[in-house]
Amino acid sequence: MKKNLLPLAALLPLCAAAQQRYNIVYIMTDDHTAQMLSAYDSRNIQTPNLDRIAQDGVKFTRSFVANSLSGPSRACMLTGKHSHKNGFTNNEHGIFDGEQQTMPKLLQKAGYQTSIVGKWHLVSRPTGFDHWDILPGQGNYYDPDFYNEKGSYKVKGYLTNIVTDKAIHWLDEERDPNKPFALFVHHKACHRDWLPELKYLHEYEDVNFPLPANFYDDYAGREAAGKTEMEIGKHMTLDYDCKIMPRDGKGSHLLPSYLGFLDRLNTQDRAKYDYFYDSISVDFHKRNLTGKALVEYKFQRYMRDYAKVVKSLDDNVGRLLDHLKAKGLLDNTLVVYTSDQGFYMGEHGWFDKRFMYEESLNTPLLMHLPKGLSARGEINEMVQNIDYAPTFLELAGAAIPNDIQGVSLVPLLKGQHPKNWRKSVYYHFYEFPAEHSVRRHYGVRGERYKLMHFYNDNDAWELYDLQNDPTEMHNLYGDPKMKNVTKQMKKELLRLQKQYDDSIRFQQKL
Structure with a gap:
């Protein structure tokens, strides 16, 4: 008797359906630094709801950005590529090319429903989202304007609460419950000018x-x-x-x-x-x-106004977590919390970000892990914001295109520690001349040492021993004792520039 066999093409959808496909909730804030998140640093404030994410999941201890600036950082997240590859290098003159390949578009192709609410800050209209309801530019903390495909409108209330309201409304009223989803919840908090919710x-x-130990930095040996x-x-x-x-x-x-x-x-x-x-x-x-x-x-x-803004943020993260749990979604949902970069809370006497120094190069990264992802506690491998796109794609069962420059974090989320994991990250900041006058620079951050090169109008190198000088007060570049270290770090810098195809390497002599 002849058996009826399904053709291979008919089997493929069945295989995809059988694979675990997690929902994704990606919460991104603006300028929220690890010093003001008690899962990382409890000296200043307490953030109990944010800490909950780490308590039932993981905390990345070495999470970095590729370009410490709002729009460029978001572009890196969406594309899985460094700024020179996704085309959005700075806020002053950038317009994100929405026609290019992005992670949300690839999630859509994999059968996901996608939504973004809150801050966008990429000038062009969002693409790759089934639903979007975003802020014009930076947005306003009080009674903010929003716009979507229907046009612009004003909402009464405090922005951090409103963004969470919109996320919950989409989960309950607008998404297709028969599809996996990726929801991007992007807050304006904790961006300047730190306007608190009135009740706080x-x-x-x-x-x-407390003043940071290097609050009265004199910048000796660090011209830029x-x-x-x-x-x-x-x-x-x-x-x-x-x-x-x-x-x-x-x-x-x-x-x-x-x-x-x-x-x-x-x-x-x-x-x-x-x-x-x-x-x-x-x-x-x-x-x-x-x-x-x-x-x-x-x-x-x-510090006080910044802390007040964080307090409302923490409230709303808790509100969203509680809602996901009440709706039975938490066990099957990856919840990611991060910021578009770190921020200076008086270190070196500064506020803002942009530099490759640790406080702005680092960004918080907490993840609630659903069933099937077994890692718990701290993850110490070096990760970067170009890694989010391939991570989400792998969790969605989608192919990761070869031109994506980040690497999937899924092995780390499964509790693995790959021997060939990266030992350094590449950074490149472009926005000068501009607000705050931070000069253009690129660099490499390794396990112990960091090498930075300021270029164009300010040709200068900086080298730091992060083990002995974690606050980066002593530039060791040019020290004869550091000759071999400098040589190795320059070699690693050039290797990364070649790996990521950053043409700046052809313009500078290493």
Whole structure:
């Protein structure tokens, strides 16, 4: 008797259906640094809901970005490629090419439903998403505008709450429950100018945050660091950043923007805001602070407002986790929490990011792992934001294109420790001249040493021993004792530039 055999082509969909296909919830914040997340550092604040992600999953201890800037970092995540390959190198002149291959598009082809809510910051309209509801530009903390395929509209409330509301609404009301999904929840928090949720205005006002050990850095031996414009003492404004209104009504060039943000509040909410910060302004002017006392006052105001913004963020991460659990989704969903880069909380006397120094090169990375992924606790292998795309694709059962430059983290999530895992990461920052005046540079970060090269208008090298000098205060480049280390690091830098096909290597002599 002749058997009826299914053709191979008919079997393929059955194989795909049999494979475990995890849902993905990718939470990305802006400028949230590990120093202000208690799973990494409990000295400053507590973030119990964010810590929950690590407690039932993993915490990456060496998670890095390829370009410490909002738009470029997002482009690296979407494409799995370094900035010079995805074409979005800087915020000043960049427009993301939405026609190119992206991870969300590949997830769609693999049968996933995709959605993004919140911050986009890539100028062009989102592609590869079945649903998108995003902020124009940076967005506003208070009563923000959104836009989607139907047009622009305004929403009443605090932005961090609203983004979470939209994510939950899509999960409950708009997604197809018969399809696996990838939901991208992108917050504006903790971006400058750190406007708190009104109910948290008084939080942290009784806290005096410790100054970082290198707060009064003199930038000796680091020429480019001394030229930047992001010192708390010199460049953080009293009005826009610290919310101190000038006595004469005349403030920094940023003051009109700040007042514009506040004008979005209704009369009642504006009164609450003004009552709190006006009293702080009055107190400040009575003090007549100068010198270090003034600098340290600005630091405390910065830290307090930043912490307040994180508190609302932590609340909302908890709200989303609780909702996923209540809906029975958590066991089959990979939940990723990260930021587009790190941030300086007074280290080197700075705020902002951009540099390849550790505080902005590092980014938090926590993952709740669903059933079937057995890793728990800390993962110490070096990972980078170009790795998210291939990770999600492998979990979706989709092929990873050869031109993707990142590597899948799935082996690490299964508790494996591949012997051939990377021992260094490549970094390249492009945005100069621009705000904060951080010079262009590229570099390699290895297990112990870091080598950086500032180029174009500022030709200078920097070498750090991260084991003996974790705060990167002593540039060892040119030290005869470091000749062999320098040679090896330059060799590794060139190897990575060739591997990632960064043409800058042909313009510089190593």
